[in-house]
Amino acid sequence: MHSLFCLHVQLLLYQFNPDCFWVTMKGCGPYVVDEIEYKNLNAEMNQFYDKSYKDVDEVKPLTVEEGQICVVFSEELKCWCRAVIKSVMYCTDHYQTECFLVDYAKYIFVKSKDIRVALEAFMRIPYRAKKCRLFRTKPVTLRIDFCEDTAKIVPARRWDSAATRYFQNLLKATTQMKAKLCAVEGNTFDVFLYVTIKDEKVCVNDDLVSKNFARFEEAKENTGSCADYQENQTSLNAESLPMKIVNPAHAFRPVLFQEKMPTNLETGGNHELTRKKFLGPNFTESYCWPSVARGCDVVAISYQGNDPFLYIPPVLTFLQSGSCYKALPNRNGPLALIVCPGWKKAHLVFDLLKTYERCSRQLHPMLIILGQNKEEARSVKIRGCEVIVTTPYSLLRLFEHHSLLFCRLCHLVLDEIEVLFSDAIEQVFTILDCYKKAIITEEWEYSPHQIIAVGTRWNKHIPRLIKEFMNDPYIVITAMEEASIYGKVQQVVQPCMNSERTAVLLKILDFTHNNLQKVLVFTNSVKEVEMIHKVLKSNSIFSLKIHEKSECSLKYIIEQWTKKYSSGTHVVLVLTDDCMQSLRITDATCVIHFSFPSPGIFGQRLHSMSDNFCNDSSVDQQYTKARSVILLTENSNACHALGILHYLQHAEAEIPPELHDFTAKMLEAEEDKKFSRPLCAYLKMFGTCKSRTVCPDRHQINLQIDVCQNIPDKIIQTPGCVTILPLHIVNATNYFGRIVDKQKDQYTILAEEINEYFKKPSNKISVKNVEKLAFYGLCEKTLFHRVQVLEISPKEEENLFFNVKIKYIDEGRTSQVQSYQLLHLPAEFQCLPPQAVEFVVCRVKPIDNEIEWNPKVTHYIHHKIKGKLHEAKIVHTLGNTAWVDPMVRVTRLSDLKMSVNEYNIRSEILSTGLGTDNPEHIIQLQKLCGHIKFKMLMSKTSVAFLFWPLCGTLFRSFFSHLWLSSLDSHH
Numbered sequence: 001m002h003s004l005f006c007l008h009v010q011l012l013l014y015q016f017n018p019d020c021f022w023v024t025m026k027g028c029g030p031y032v033v034d035e036i037e038y039k040n041l042n043a044e045m046n047q048f049y050d051k052s053y054k055d056v057d058e059v060k061p062l063t064v065e066e067g068q069i070c071v072v073f074s075e076e077l078k079c080w081c082r083a084v085i086k087s088v089m090y091c092t093d094h095y096q097t098e099c100f101l102v103d104y105a106k107y108i109f110v111k112s113k114d115i116r117v118a119l120e121a122f123m124r125i126p127y128r129a130k131k132c133r134l135f136r137t138k139p140v141t142l143r144i145d146f147c148e149d150t151a152k153i154v155p156a157r158r159w160d161s162a163a164t165r166y167f168q169n170l171l172k173a174t175t176q177m178k179a180k181l182c183a184v185e186g187n188t189f190d191v192f193l194y195v196t197i198k199d200e201k202v203c204v205n206d207d208l209v210s211k212n213f214a215r216f217e218e219a220k221e222n223t224g225s226c227a228d229y230q231e232n233q234t235s236l237n238a239e240s241l242p243m244k245i246v247n248p249a250h251a252f253r254p255v256l257f258q259e260k261m262p263t264n265l266e267t268g269g270n271h272e273l274t275r276k277k278f279l280g281p282n283f284t285e286s287y288c289w290p291s292v293a294r295g296c297d298v299v300a301i302s303y304q305g306n307d308p309f310l311y312i313p314p315v316l317t318f319l320q321s322g323s324c325y326k327a328l329p330n331r332n333g334p335l336a337l338i339v340c341p342g343w344k345k346a347h348l349v350f351d352l353l354k355t356y357e358r359c360s361r362q363l364h365p366m367l368i369i370l371g372q373n374k375e376e377a378r379s380v381k382i383r384g385c386e387v388i389v390t391t392p393y394s395l396l397r398l399f400e401h402h403s404l405l406f407c408r409l410c411h412l413v414l415d416e417i418e419v420l421f422s423d424a425i426e427q428v429f430t431i432l433d434c435y436k437k438a439i440i441t442e443e444w445e446y447s448p449h450q451i452i453a454v455g456t457r458w459n460k461h462i463p464r465l466i467k468e469f470m471n472d473p474y475i476v477i478t479a480m481e482e483a484s485i486y487g488k489v490q491q492v493v494q495p496c497m498n499s500e501r502t503a504v505l506l507k508i509l510d511f512t513h514n515n516l517q518k519v520l521v522f523t524n525s526v527k528e529v530e531m532i533h534k535v536l537k538s539n540s541i542f543s544l545k546i547h548e549k550s551e552c553s554l555k556y557i558i559e560q561w562t563k564k565y566s567s568g569t570h571v572v573l574v575l576t577d578d579c580m581q582s583l584r585i586t587d588a589t590c591v592i593h594f595s596f597p598s599p600g601i602f603g604q605r606l607h608s609m610s611d612n613f614c615n616d617s618s619v620d621q622q623y624t625k626a627r628s629v630i631l632l633t634e635n636s637n638a639c640h641a642l643g644i645l646h647y648l649q650h651a652e653a654e655i656p657p658e659l660h661d662f663t664a665k666m667l668e669a670e671e672d673k674k675f676s677r678p679l680c681a682y683l684k685m686f687g688t689c690k691s692r693t694v695c696p697d698r699h700q701i702n703l704q705i706d707v708c709q710n711i712p713d714k715i716i717q718t719p720g721c722v723t724i725l726p727l728h729i730v731n732a733t734n735y736f737g738r739i740v741d742k743q744k745d746q747y748t749i750l751a752e753e754i755n756e757y758f759k760k761p762s763n764k765i766s767v768k769n770v771e772k773l774a775f776y777g778l779c780e781k782t783l784f785h786r787v788q789v790l791e792i793s794p795k796e797e798e799n800l801f802f803n804v805k806i807k808y809i810d811e812g813r814t815s816q817v818q819s820y821q822l823l824h825l826p827a828e829f830q831c832l833p834p835q836a837v838e839f840v841v842c843r844v845k846p847i848d849n850e851i852e853w854n855p856k857v858t859h860y861i862h863h864k865i866k867g868k869l870h871e872a873k874i875v876h877t878l879g880n881t882a883w884v885d886p887m888v889r890v891t892r893l894s895d896l897k898m899s900v901n902e903y904n905i906r907s908e909i910l911s912t913g914l915g916t917d918n919p920e921h922i923i924q925l926q927k928l929c930g931h932i933k934f935k936m937l938m939s940k941t942s943v944a945f946l947f948w949p950l951c952g953t954l955f956r957s958f959f960s961h962l963w964l965s966s967l968d969s970h971h
């Protein structure tokens with residue numbers, strides 16, 4: 001029986017894991033021998049073997065075998081050492097012997113001339129190096145249950161690299177190490193290992209369990225040697241054994257326990273999850289969370305990849321365990337940086353952090369969005385903040401003034417990686433470089449450092465991110481099409497006539513390669529399966545077939561498919577898509593899309609090659625084993641074709657030139673479907689729309705909609721300066737308001753009359769039957785307005801009144817009111833057309849490739865301009881929208897009888913540091929108008945003329961100009 005005792009230990013070997021590490025022990029107890037004795041032994045041995053060189057033959061072993069105990073000379077240690085032979089290899093002229101030095105725990109190679117017989121006298125004291133393993137601490141891994149959509153932490157056979165790395169870093173960071181011996185099995189000591197890091201004592205066994213790297217093994221039957229330790233064990237984290245984990249969310253608990261969080265706080269965290277109807281991590285999350293929570297580098301690409309929930313819970317969990325960060329310098333600087341593609345996403349992530357952080361130790365997260373004003377960046381205080389949410393541009397601006405930003409950084413999250421790479425690639429790599437430099441210069445070995453990149457699509461720059469900045473990352477790709485880009489599946493598009501498909505198929509199947517090929521031919525009809533199968537057979541190609549009506553059993557097909565084939569064999573299986581699921585094939589080398597797939601089916605079909613996806617980003621595509629061939633015919637579903645073509649472009653597949661034409665036509669057809677939609681707001685605001693194909697709105701002129709409304713003819717006829725009154729501020733460059741006539745403003749007169757009229761109580765007649773699109777009066781505070789009903793919500797049974805959505809036709813804003821509030825508006829007040837006009841300030845856009853104004857600018861402009869008269873020059877009109885450049889506030893100095901420009905809106909926006917020049921704005925709009933009119937003039941000239949009288953002068957002069965130039969070019 002061994003009694004329990006605690007020893008100082010010293011680590012011996014560099015390569016180690018929790019199941020095997022070598023130590024020397026100091027202290028007293030069985031197995032422990034005083035260092036002095038080893039010194040003496042060493043001296044005796046060296047004296048003996050050095051001397052005996054004359055009678056070498058006497059002390060030279062006759063044979064050398066694996067497992068033999070002997071004494072060898074170590075060149076490195078310059079002394080004779082006790083050793084065990086591990087292996088013997090014959091090299092050209094001598095034997096090379098690998099041995100293990102039992103007192104030093106070192107593997108060395110020695111020549112046979114340096115091996116001696118071990119005298120019994122030198123074997124009387126135990127080996128100094130003791131092999132240890134952590135008592136009852138077993139490795140775990142994550143198992144995904146596909147049916148239940150859950151992940152379980154289950155026992156594993158081996159320690160994974162993350163666990164080993166963590167264990168090694170922990171041990172390397174310690175200043176003092178102690179072991180509590182619990183059992184001896186063979187020559188292995190089972191210990192509880194205690195290490196001291198920065199004056200804090202940590203039980204390594206517990207720590208590994210609490211960090212989800214390990215589990216405690218339940219005590220087996222009380223087998224002798226364990227009995228003694230039972231009592232002492234209970235002082236350890238008894239609650240965490242046995243660990244039974246249903247999902248990773250719960251797996252995080254032990255960490256909280258260890259940090260001694262009050263229990264209610266701990267459940268508070270889960271409350272937040274429960275409140276949000278959290279049912280456990282779903283598919284992608286169950287892959288991502290454990291690796292993120294372990295501090296590994298992670299790349300995750302999934303359809304939900306833009307949801308920050310993919311990383312927030314595990315990152316927060318990691319951040320809770322303050323002890324991981326003990327080795328970091330004691331300075332200011334965040335532990336985690338979350339880089340989002342734009343301010344809007346950053347706001348969202350920040351809000352989520354605030355929600356879920358409530359239950360944890362105070363992390364003081366900060367949202368940092370900086371404009372170009374240097375003063376702003378300088379004045380940011382990041383003291384005490386442990387998590388920063390920001391954008392790449394803002395981060396670099398901040399870094400200019402806070403050089404220590406990266407000095408404590410452990411977690412770098414890149415949110416929506418594909419957007420970051422497409423909008424700010426230079427900035428992102430600069431950030432990564434800074435991070436890398438900081439890791440190298442700061443002495444950081446013992447602290448976690450991790451990069452997490454999540455997104456919805458693979459991006460061609462991700463391999464560089466992985467290669468240059470990540471360390472053995474987990475790559476989680478749950479979107480199969482994206483995985484096939486990562487896996488370098490060769491994509492081939494074969495345009496052909498529908499009638500030629502079989503011939504083309506035979507050509508593709510012309511097997512010339514000598515390696516085994518397993519081909520799947522996918523089609524969506526039973527008839528086609530039968531037809532193809534027959535053709536293949538008649539061409540003596542070995543083929544199998546399956547569809548929902550076929551007699552062949554699934555089992556038979558699977559058997560045939562998985563049979564061991566010799567290299568050079570070709571197996572072809574013709575099948576319908578619905579059989580795919582039950583076959584679960586993943587080892588096909590080629591997939592032929594005989595019938596054109598929908599984008600959803602496409603990914604599933606590619607999945608059948610997943611075993612052959614290339615897992616090494618440095619391999620050239622020409623060596624990849626998986627190939628997908630699409631037969632594109634005149635019958636291919638146009639809508640699906642466009643999706644697939646976009647994908648092929650994204651995959652950088654070679655697209656036949658005739659397809660470019662096809663794509664262009666398809667895009668045009670897609671755009672034509674939006675012809676009755678409103679004109680795209682981004683087009684109006686900035687001259688371009690970044691996501692034309694997904695944007696639901698129109699990107700071409702529709703003369704019927706875009707004829708000028710509300711803008712008085714007079715103004716359009718004599719364009720130039722007008723006085724405008726912004727009344728409803730949508731955002732920094734977009735307002736609704738009125739054009740005010742300086743001489744005699746008809747609306748002012750009308751408004752006075754209306755207010756006068758409604759002053760008489762008898763005139764305030766509530767409307768009985770509210771009609772959509774009709775005009776009514778409405779009192780707001782003390783003023784009466786003209787409003788139009790836009791929508792009437794369905795009447796509720798018990799309610800006499802109901803909600804209506806209305807628009808203030810002279811101001812442009814909309815609102816909800818109760819039906820009874822609407823007043824009858826006499827016809828004479830309805831003559832004057834609605835006054836509200838939309839204004840867009842030209843030539844300025846948000847900085848940093850953002851597509852929306854930062855609310856700060858909008859707020860600033862709102863307060864500056866609302867309800868004040870401005871002078872503006874109209875430079876373009878379309879529909880009810882007038883583009884103005886410039887728009888200035890003029891103040892009249894009555895004493896001096898002169899006016900001065902108080903401010904110019906564009907300059908005001910630029911001065912906030914959040915806006916930048918957009919010289920293309922109007923040019924783009926004019927191009928847009930020119931393009932469409934040109935088309936109209938060429939085809940239906942009469943239509944263009946028909947709309948002439950309705951449109952403003954600018955429109956018209958532009959028109960005739962274009963018309964003339966088009967005539968010119970035709971002469």
Ligand SMILES: *[C@@H]1O[C@H](CO)[C@@H](O)[C@H](O)[C@H]1NC(C)=O
Pocket residue numbers: 003004006228229231232
């Ligand atoms: C438990 O450990 C303490 C010291 O760590 C020791 O004094 C005591 O004897 C141990 N108990 C048993 C039952 O081994």
Ligand SMILES: *[C@@H]1O[C@H](CO)[C@@H](O)[C@H](O)[C@H]1NC(C)=O
Pocket residue numbers: 282283285304307309
């Ligand atoms: C997984 O969960 C996240 C958030 O909890 C959600 O946004 C996403 O849509 C889910 N994914 C699936 C496939 O249900």
Ligand SMILES: *[C@@H]1O[C@H](CO)[C@@H](O)[C@H](O)[C@H]1NC(C)=O
Pocket residue numbers: 685730731734851852853854
């Ligand atoms: C302007 O504000 C509206 C409403 O908040 C928003 O929908 C729109 O995207 C914004 N546009 C720009 C360019 O910021």
